[in-house]
Amino acid sequence: xxxxxxxxxxxxxxxxxxxxxxxxxxxxxxxxxxxxxxxxxxxxxxxxxxxxxxxxxxxxxxxxxxxxxxxxxxxxxxxxxxxxxxxxxxxxxxxxxxxxxxxxxxxxxxxxxxxxxxxxxxxxxxxxxxxxxxxxxxxxxxxxxxxxxxxxxxxxxxxxxxxxxxxxxxxxxxxxxxxxxxxxxxxxxxxxxxxxxxxxxxxxxxxxxxxxxxxxxxxxxxxxxxxxxxxxxxxxxxxxxxxxxxxxxxxxxxxxxxxxxxxxxxxxxxxxxxxxxxxxxxxxxxxxxxxxxxxxxxxxxxxxxxxxxxxxxxxxxxxxxxxxxxxxxxxxxxxxxxxxxxxxxxxxxxxxxxxxxxxxxxxxxxxxxxxxxxxxxxxxxxxxxxxxxxxxxxxxxxxxxxxxxxxxxxxxxxxxxxxxxxxxxx
Numbered sequence: 001x002x003x004x005x006x007x008x009x010x011x012x013x014x015x016x017x018x019x020x021x022x023x024x025x026x027x028x029x030x031x032x033x034x035x036x037x038x039x040x041x042x043x044x045x046x047x048x049x050x051x052x053x054x055x056x057x058x059x060x061x062x063x064x065x066x067x068x069x070x071x072x073x074x075x076x077x078x079x080x081x082x083x084x085x086x087x088x089x090x091x092x093x094x095x096x097x098x099x100x101x102x103x104x105x106x107x108x109x110x111x112x113x114x115x116x117x118x119x120x121x122x123x124x125x126x127x128x129x130x131x132x133x134x135x136x137x138x139x140x141x142x143x144x145x146x147x148x149x150x151x152x153x154x155x156x157x158x159x160x161x162x163x164x165x166x167x168x169x170x171x172x173x174x175x176x177x178x179x180x181x182x183x184x185x186x187x188x189x190x191x192x193x194x195x196x197x198x199x200x201x202x203x204x205x206x207x208x209x210x211x212x213x214x215x216x217x218x219x220x221x222x223x224x225x226x227x228x229x230x231x232x233x234x235x236x237x238x239x240x241x242x243x244x245x246x247x248x249x250x251x252x253x254x255x256x257x258x259x260x261x262x263x264x265x266x267x268x269x270x271x272x273x274x275x276x277x278x279x280x281x282x283x284x285x286x287x288x289x290x291x292x293x294x295x296x297x298x299x300x301x302x303x304x305x306x307x308x309x310x311x312x313x314x315x316x317x318x319x320x321x322x323x324x325x326x327x328x329x330x331x332x333x334x335x336x337x338x339x340x341x342x343x344x345x346x347x348x349x350x351x352x353x354x355x356x357x358x359x360x361x362x363x364x365x366x367x368x369x370x371x372x373x374x375x376x377x378x379x380x381x382x383x384x385x386x387x388x389x390x391x392x393x394x395x396x397x398x399x400x401x402x403x404x405x406x407x408x409x410x411x412x413x414x415x416x417x418x419x420x421x422x423x424x425x426x
Contacts, residue, residue, distance in 0.1 A: 007122055008064050009045060010415040010424070011114050012089055013038060018113055025093050025107040028054035036062050043081045051087055053106055060086035068107060069095040121424045125414045131384040132409035137423045139389025146390065149418040150400035157403035158367070162353040169357075180292040180350055181206045187346045188281050190338075193274045196262040197281075200227050203258055209285050212249075216286050220314065221245035223282040228260030229275065229323065238316045239323045270321040271330065280334055283311035295347055296354070296363070301373045304347055308339045340374050344395050371396035381405050 011017065012035055022030040029052075036049030044061035051058045063085045065071060072095065076082040080100070088097055088105045097105045125133040138146070165179065172178045182201040189197035204226040212218040224230050224239075225246030234240045249255065263274040270276070288294060288307055298304045310333070317332045334342075348367040355363030374395040376382065382398045384405075392398055407413070414420030 003119060003122060003126075005045075005064055005066055006413075006415050007119070008066070008089065008091060008110060009038065010122075010421070011110060011118065012046070012062070012064060014421070014425075016114050016118060016425075017110070018115060022108060022113075024053065024087075025109055026104075028106060030087075030106075030108060044085050049086065053087070058086040060084045062087045062089055064089045066091050067095075068093045068097055071095075071097045071105075117426075118424060121426065122414070125420065125423065126412055132388075132405060133412055133414055134409075134420060134423050135384070135388045137426075138385070138419060141419055141422050143391075145422055146419055150397060150404065152418075153403045153407070154368070154371075154396060154400040156407070157399060158349060158352045159356075161349055162356060165349065165353040166357065176350075176354065177290060177292050178206045180295075180346070183346050183350070184291070184342070185281065187342050188277050189274070190272065190277070190341070192264050192268065192272075193277065196227070196258055196274070197277075199258045199262070203256060208253055210289070213286070213289055216312065216314070217241060217245055218249065219286045220279070220282040222249055222255075223278050223285070224275075225250060226255060226257050227263070227274075227278055228257040229263075229278070231257070231260065232323070235324050236316070236320075238314065265322075270327065271332075273321050275320075275322050276317060276332060279313050279317045279332065280311055283313040284308065286312055292350065295350070299366075301343065301370050304343055304370070305336075305339050308334060308342060340395070341377075343370060344374060344377070344399065368396065371399060377402075 015032060015035060022032070024030050031052035033050040033052065034048075036046030039045055039047050039061075044063045046062040046064070049058075049060060049062045051060075051062075061082070061084050063071065063076065063082065065074075065088070068088065068090045070090075071077065071082075071088065076085075077097075077100070083099050083101070085099075085105055088107045089110060090107060091110050093107050093109050097107070099105060128135070130136065134141075165183065168182060169176065169179045172182075182198065185197045185201035186194045187197075189195070200223070204222060208222065209219060212222070221230070221242040224242055230239070230243045230246045234243060250257075265273055284291070287310075291307065294307060295304060298307070313332045318329050319326055321327050348370050351363045351367035351370070355361060355365075355367065372394045376392045376394055377398040379398075382392055382401055385401050386392050390397075390401075392401065404417070408417045408420070414424065
């Protein structure tokens with residue numbers, strides 16, 4: 001057998017059987033009024049199935065196995081939850097199965113009862129070595145089916161990410177500003193330096209900044225000091241001033257800096273060095289008190305973008321990528337692509353999460369609308385789908401494809417994907 005139980009789930013769930021007249025292994029006629037609901041938790045595979053067996057109506061669970069004996073192999077005979085199974089669906093019947101009360105569980109054998117092309121299509125998808133299983137076929141799937149499923153996985157993506165937001169919110173005792181600040185800091189790390197930025201946010205609570213909100217030197221000293229970059233001797237005046245300021249604040253608040261070895265500089269453009277990102281981050285904190293509150297008030301993507309533009313980054317960084325290292329004059333403001341990255345991964349996520357948490361569906365809609373107003377992200381994963389023929393014109397689509405790739409394509413869960421199911425049925 002070159003398939004799994006999930007393939008049999010697919011056959012049963014969508015009633016893809018050759019014969020309209022079904023019979024159990026013991027000869028009882030079987031009518032499937034409803035196959036039941038696929039159970040993603042512990043217990044039988046399908047719940048609340050509605051069947052007629054030998055003229056008797058049954059409502060209960062359906063369990064599916066490759067072989068009947070798998071029931072015993074999985075230990076279901078010792079689990080009371082399986083006493084309510086009204087039908088055992090298998091590919092091969094090799095052993096009778098009894099409930100704990102001694103009654104025989106009716107068996108439906110699927111072997112030779114479904115079209116051959118279903119298995120050949122499934123085998124082709126699962127065995128492919130392409131970047132994603134349906135690369136050769138996805139362009140031929142109705143665009144409405146593709147868009148509908150991408151919309152679903154986009155919501156799924158934000159719902160999953162919201163759980164992390166809510167967990168951090170609980171740790172912060174319901175403080176949305178502090179929680180937003182943490183995720184914003186992580187986003188400033190742009191994957192490569194996400195972890196040290198997270199540690200920085202945890203080591204430097206937003207409340208401390210509020211006590212120095214009008215002092216650029218102190219705000220910047222706190223950021224670079226806690227990041228671990230002010231523990232060395234300096235030749236330039238500016239970092240020396242930052243160091244002196246930080247030594248005072250460090251003692252005042254009992255601060256412990258992040259280990260500077262955590263920050264990564266290799267294989268990175270100088271404009272993306274963590275030192276430059278930290279300077280931008282400090283400038284953003286200086287510019288925007290109660291940033292999350294301002295984001296909730298913003299009615300358009302352009303209004304949000306303005307919050308991240310014209311940051312008061314110190315002029316020192318126009319000629320430095322690192323302390324004590326000069327360079328030619330450069331622009332140190334975050335670019336549009338970087339700003340949109342923050343809006344996609346932090347701003348929209350928090351609008352969605354806050355909308356869900358406070359039961360404000362208009363904020364959820366705003367988050368999704370913002371994604372549709374932002375150009376598609378460009379990365380290796382999205383490019384694979386574009387090359388396969390998909391039209392990806394906004395961040396809503398590119399984010400959905402990232403979720404599709406992560407949770408479906410890379411795990412070859414074609415049977416859980418509306419696009420995959422459409423291809424399998426061809």
